[in-house]
Amino acid sequence: MYEQNTPPDESAVQRQDAIDINDFVFAATGARVRRLTLPDGTHWFPAVDVATDLGYANTRDALRHAVSQKHTTSLGDLARTVDPVDGSCKIAGHRLKKHMKMVNLLGLVQLVNGCTKPEAEPFKNWVSEVIVTVQRDGSYSLEPAPVQPAPGGGTAYVMPQQVADAIVRLEERNVRADEMLLAFQEERGELLREISRSQGVIAAALQQIATALDRPAVGQRPAARAESTPQELLAAWKAKNLVVTEDIHAVAAYLAPALLRGGAQYRLEEIAARTGLAQARVHDCVRMLLKRGCMRQQGCTPEGAPVYVLP
Incomplete structure (x- = not known):
């Protein structure tokens, strides 16, 4: 906090x-x-x-x-x-x-x-x-x-441009750090998957032994899969340090429900009206969400509104 x-x-x-x-x-x-x-x-x-x-x-x-x-x-x-x-x-x-x-x-x-x-x-x-x-x-x-x-x-x-430039440089530094962390997490994830596969082989062997001995083996219950919610999506972005200011969080929170439904189709002025932010600030926040890979633009509606979807 x-x-x-x-x-x-x-x-x-x-x-x-x-x-x-x-x-x-x-x-x-x-x-x-x-x-x-x-x-x-x-x-x-x-x-x-x-x-x-x-x-x-x-x-x-x-x-x-x-x-x-x-x-x-x-x-x-x-x-x-x-x-x-x-x-x-x-x-x-x-x-x-x-x-x-x-x-x-x-x-x-x-x-x-x-x-x-x-x-x-x-x-x-x-x-x-x-x-x-x-x-x-x-x-x-x-x-x-x-x-x-x-x-x-x-x-x-x-x-002031100097302050804005400093923020951009610091956020880019954080993005690079996030990329390094993501690479490490992917390596760790692959190692965990390999361990899981090994455990699966061991569990299958134990099951065969238990069957041969006519003894019931202890089964594993599959983990329940939770539905993704806007709150979970925002929490995931925040955990990766992709949402770094209150303004970006406000724009992200407004777009998240539509993104999870398949696509957000909002003009900048509509987002500004719903979040209470200046339109220029909304433009900066949307650009940062696109730059950090939180979402991507997939064309425009016939009315000219940009369409944003999850990557």
Whole structure:
């Protein structure tokens, strides 16, 4: 579980991040980091998660040398901020411990700037470009997305190209790792099949011996074959790290039932309307599902809607 959220506070002012926080942190650290979001919209991350993913040998030293004290706190203090009575219990339910050190988004960026992993360079370069732009022009702003969400959903922005490129490179790295893991699993599967065939030969020999001795042999019940469901399909994609962001998961969850029925025939605008995502974001998510082999396109309907099927 990569995201930990506290119950929403209806009295708090709702705030929408200009860049999806999961995408932002993934581009910065190269990993999915657990997150605690307070009712006021501020994000906090376990320092040990961030430091480990960035290659720091010692979390305490990393915080002391790289992070300003005002950008770190203990989880116990945050728990009391969320709920003075039983906040600690709620946090414990998220598999976080009260003594853990937490960093806010500024602290996370400071840890990134202090690390030496090559994967962090694109993000650090973007941060430097933002600073230079502010110094030169007095401000830095994102381009509004060409397709905006429904009224009342806030303004959507185009992700900076440097951040998008970093995400693509990291996802491609994960794909290569998945391919290596898949090859290993195939080799392991072949070995298990060979063992199974050997066990079948032994079982047949034992059956013959039992028949010759006029003794009943212990039979094996065939394993029940479960029907494939959309939830199982999504779980399989997630286990292989093919669904890496909430947006991709939302699009995949919408397409999965139709894919299992034989084919999904939806226009991008229809998916956008049902998922609440911007059409441009839906296009990116569908492209990633196709690229990762979760599905493939099999022509179009007479009306022009693309037809997606399982590979």
